[in-house]
Amino acid sequence: MTELKNKVAYITGGSKGIGFGVAQRLIGAGMKVAISGRTLKTVEKAAEYLGDENNVLALASDVTQHEDEKEAIQQILDKWGQLDVVLANAGVGNFAPVDEMSDEQWHQMIDTNLNGVFHTLKASVVALKKSKGYYITLASLAGTNFFAQGAGYNATKFGVVGFTQAAMLDLRKYDIKVSTIMPGSVATHFNNNKPSEKDAWKIQPEDIGELVIDLLKMHPRTLPSKIEVRPTRPDKK
Numbered sequence: 001m002t003e004l005k006n007k008v009a010y011i012t013g014g015s016k017g018i019g020f021g022v023a024q025r026l027i028g029a030g031m032k033v034a035i036s037g038r039t040l041k042t043v044e045k046a047a048e049y050l051g052d053e054n055n056v057l058a059l060a061s062d063v064t065q066h067e068d069e070k071e072a073i074q075q076i077l078d079k080w081g082q083l084d085v086v087l088a089n090a091g092v093g094n095f096a097p098v099d100e101m102s103d104e105q106w107h108q109m110i111d112t113n114l115n116g117v118f119h120t121l122k123a124s125v126v127a128l129k130k131s132k133g134y135y136i137t138l139a140s141l142a143g144t145n146f147f148a149q150g151a152g153y154n155a156t157k158f159g160v161v162g163f164t165q166a167a168m169l170d171l172r173k174y175d176i177k178v179s180t181i182m183p184g185s186v187a188t189h190f191n192n193n194k195p196s197e198k199d200a201w202k203i204q205p206e207d208i209g210e211l212v213i214d215l216l217k218m219h220p221r222t223l224p225s226k227i228e229v230r231p232t233r234p235d236k237k
């Protein structure tokens with residue numbers, strides 16, 4: 001996919017954070033981008049910053065709901081007639097010692113981070129076969145490094161890494177590229193953070209956007225399938 005102009009992307013969880021930063025960068029490269037989140041008003045507000053009706057589509061879709069994702073993909077195809085890139089990015093983190101984690105916290109992470117990426121893939125795979133497109137998941141370094149209070153989050157992100165690698169093996173025969181991006185700390189609203197000066201040492205969302213552009217522009221014969229990315233220097237406290 002060396003030419004990005006007018007290619008169509010769908011980013012789940014594009015209302016803020018990493019998804020929003022990637023959307024900004026893809027639109028800057030001339031792409032058309034649909035972004036989603038759970039509340040239409042919030043997504044529409046984000047879309048207003050990004051562009052206009054020619055290059056941005058705001059969608060309400062809860063990735064925990066397979067039907068929502070099918071409907072979102074249909075709306076993209078109705079508007080633009082094609083889908084070239086999917087970034088399964090929507091995710092939540094609830095951190096607590098495993099013996100104190102509630103059922104609700106556990107299931108919210110499994111339903112969003114793990115079931116969500118499956119719903120997004122299933123809903124988009126026919127369109128991606130047609131476009132010989134690219135499906136990318138947003139995993140985490142928590143998909144390879146485990147830590148205290150991370151049992152639920154680690155379980156989902158280890159799962160996303162395994163899911164994406166196996167999906168890559170299934171889908172490459174259709175010329176669909178599949179990759180997972182595994183960032184360390186990114187300056188976003190994740191886990192109720194309010195991005196500010198104190199986050200300057202972290203990866204910024206637009207840096208992940210730059211990485212996605214690099215992946216999309218990679219020669220068709222070459223596939224970086226699992227990408228770890230971390231702050232160059234950790235926080236100096």
Ligand SMILES: NC(=O)c1ccc[n+]([C@@H]2O[C@H](COP(=O)([O-])OP(=O)(O)OC[C@H]3O[C@@H](n4cnc5c(N)ncnc54)[C@H](OP(=O)(O)O)[C@@H]3O)[C@@H](O)[C@H]2O)c1
Pocket residue numbers: 012013014015016017018019036037038039042043061062063064089090091092093112113138139140141182183184185186187188189190191
């Ligand atoms: N920040 C980090 O340090 C970091 C590091 C590694 C990996 N990640 C991963 O990066 C991804 C994006 O997180 P972020 O850091 O950008 O966090 P964020 O700023 O909190 O953004 C999360 C996004 O996900 C959306 N979302 C949450 N639940 C959803 C659902 N059920 N259906 C649809 N959208 C949903 C939110 O939209 P609404 O609230 O509007 O629904 C929002 O747009 C996550 O998968 C996260 O695990 C983050």
